[in-house]
Amino acid sequence: MASSDERPYSISIPDSELDFLKKKLELTRFPDELEGAAWNYGAPLSDIKRLVGHWQDGYDWRKSEAALNTLPMFTRDIEVEGFGTLNIHYVHQKSDVAGAIPLLFAHGWPGSFLEVRKLLPLLSAGGPDHPSFHVVAPSLPGFGFSEAPSKPGFKGPQYAEVLNKLMLALGYEEYVYQGGDWGYALGKYVVTNYGHRHVKAWHTNMPLPGAPSLFKNPLLYLGMFFLSYDETSMKRLANMKRHRTKGTGYFNEQATKPQTIGYSLADSPVGLLSWIYEKLVSWTDEYPWTDDEVIEWISVYWLSRAGPAASTRIYHELTGGMTHDTDQGTVWTSVPLGVSYFPKEIFQLPKSWSHTLGNLVFESDHDKGGHFAAFEQPEAIAGDLRKMFGKGGPAHGVVPGKGGY
C-alpha cells in the first residue's frame, strides 16, 4: 500500500502573480448601492469594500501558502479516457492506524480542497473508541491546483474516473466516499460506476433526491398522496423553493454561459470575491467568517492552476447546458449510504426521499451547520463518519481488512 511514487507538492505562487493581483486590486472600481439594500440585492458594498481593503493591506498570501504547505499535498498524473492525462493535486493524510479506512473526500463549488483541512486531524486520529481514516482529498479537475480538461464533454463519468483512478493509484482498491455539493453529485457517478467493486459505502451532507416515482419507489410515491408531510418537511420544501427562486442565478449562468461569466471571474478580483462571498455567507449557518478566511478561500480560486473560469464549466457539463439533471445516468445501488442533514443546507427535500438515492443505512440530524458542513461543523461530520463506520455502526467493516482500528 506504500505510495512511494507520490510526488509531493508545494504551492509556490510566483511573485509576479502576486504583484499583478496587487496592481489589479489598486485599480478596483466599485459600483454604488441602493440605500438600505443590506443583502437584498446581493453582497453588500460595505462588506466588499472592507474585504478588498483587507486583501490589499491586511491579508498575507505567503502566510496562507506556508500553512497550506504543511498539509501533505501531492500531484499525480491521471489518465482519463478520451481526455489524455490530467495532473491532479490532492491532499493525502495517512493515519498511524494500519487498518484505517481509506476515505475519498470530494469538494464542490465554490469549495475546494481547503474544506478537508479541519477534518484531517479528526478523521486520521486513532483510538479505541472510534475508527480512523486515511484521507484523500483531491482538487477536482479545473479547481485548486489540478489541471483542467481542455475539451468539452468532461462529465460525471469522467470526474468519477479521475477520483476512482486516484484511489487505485494510491493502493486503495476499496474505499469509502464523502462529499457535498458537487461532491454529492459526483458521488452518485462514483457509486454507479464503481460501487461494490471499489466504493464500499458513501456519505453525503447534501442529499438531493428527486421526488419518488411510482415505479422506482412505489411506497414512497403513494405516501406522497396519503400521508401529509409533517411541519419539518413542509419547512424544508419552503426553504428549497426560496433557494430555487432567489438563489440560483449563479447556477443558471454557470450551466448555460460559463465562458461569459468566466471573463469577469478571471479578470476582476472584486468580481470573483463578491460572486463567491455571497455564497459563503448565504449558504452557511452564521459561520463567523474572518476576513482572512474569506480572502484565503477566494485566493485559491484567483491563483488556481486553470484560473477561476474553468471551475464553472462543471455546471455546463453535468447539466448538458441546463437541459437535464445533474445525476442523469446514475442509478440507485445497494452500496450503503449515509446522510447528514444540516439546517442551513440549500437543498432541503423531505428526509423520507433520501431512500431514493441509495441503500440508506445511516441518518443524522444536526441543529447547526449549513452547506459547507466540513468547514463549519467538522466535529459533526467527523462524528457522523465515526458512528457510521465505527464498531456497531451500520457500515462497520465495509472495507475488508480495514475496520479502522
Place this chain on the structure above:
Amino acid sequence: MSDFPVKEYPFTIHVPDADLDLLQRKLDSTRLPDELELDGSQQWTYGTPLSSIKRLVARWREGYDWRKSEAEINKLPMYTRDISVDNFGTLNIHYVHQRSNVLDAIPLLFVHGWPGHFLEVRKLLPLLTEESADHPSFHVVAVSLPGYAFSEAPTKPGFGAPQFAEVFNKLMISLGYEEYVYQGGDWAHVLGIRAANMYGGRHIKAWHTNCPITKPKLSTILAHPSLIPRILASPFVKDAREAYATSKRYLSLECAYMKEQETRPQTLGYSLADSPVGLLAWIYEKLVAWSDDYPWTDDEVLEWVSIYWFSRAGPAASLRIYYEMSHGGTGDFFHGTQWIPIPTGVSYFPGEIVRLPKSWTRLLGNVVYQVEHDQGGHFAAHEVPERLACDLRKMFGRGGPAFGVVPGRSGYSLKKN
C-alpha cells in the same frame, strides 16, 4: 430649427481624462480565461467566444477612440432635465430631443431597454423627423432610463414601472408635449404597457412596440371572448408553434442573465463595474445573440459598451430594473397591467428573442396596426431603422389607423410645397 418655447439645458458628454486613463490601465492589465477547444459551429456553446473577446479587447486597448465617438455623439441634440418622482426626489434625466421642421409634427417618445441605450434612436432620428408630403414627421424625444447612460439613478429600492412611467410622462409634459405617442421594445415595451395604462388617452394617444409580449390573464381573455377561438387554435398554427419554440429556447437556455439580474444585481454589479472585459462579454453576448445577423463592427460594439462603462451611475445601476420589476425574482413583470385601450401598433421582427403566437397579440391591447418583417431582431431601431420608421409612418400617416391621433399634430406641414 424652429423656436422652441421651452427652456432646455443642453448636455455634452465629456468623460474625464482620469476615467479614460483608468479604463486604459484596466484594459492593459486584462487577465483572460482559457477556453475549451471547440469546433467552428460550437463557438458560442459556453458563452462569448475567446477569439471575439481577444480581438475586441485588443481594439479597445489600441485603435478604438472614445473621444472620436464622444464628439460624434455630442452632435446629437442632447439635454438634461430635473424630473421629480413621487417618493424618490429629483432625478436629473438625460435625453435626446430632435425637433422636426414640421411644426405640427407628432411628438414621439422613444424608450430603450437593456442592454440598450439612447443611441438606439440615432439612425431613426433623420428618418422620423424628415419632412415629406408622403409621410408624417415626428418630434422625437429619446430618454435615457434612470440608471442608464447619463441619467441619474434612483438611490432607494422600489423604483418600478409606475416610477419609470412617471418620469416619461413628466418629461414629455415639461417639454410642452401634453399629448404624444410612444415607441419601444425590450423594457421599453413592458414599461410602455404601464405608461399606456397610467397615461393612455389623456397624454399617450397611441403606442407602438417591436417586442409584443405579455402574460395573458384569464380576465383579459374572458373580457374579449372573440379572441378565444384563435387562441385555442394556436397549437395547430405553424406561426404559433415556431413562436413557442423560439420562446422556449430563449427562456430555458438564454435567460440566466435575467435570473441573476432579477435576484442578485449587486453581486453581478461588482464584476460589471470593475472589469471592462467582463462588461464587454456580458453585453456582447446579447448584441450578437439577439440581433438578426447584424454586421456589428468592433468600434460599434465598443462604443455601445463604453456608454455602459462611462455611464453616470455605473453599469451596476442598470441591472436593478430587473430586480424591481420582478420583486427580486419572485413576481412577473406584467403584474398589475391591464389591456390597453389606446391604439396599439405592433411590428414583428424574425430575430426577436421571445415571441407569442400572433393570435395572442390582441391580448395586449387595441391593436390597430400589425406588420411582419423578414429581417431584423431585438434591436430593431438599430438594425433595421428604415423598416421601423416605415412602420411608424404607415401607422401614423394619412390613411393610417392612428392618423391624427394627437389633436392638431398631423405630422404634415400645413404649407403645400
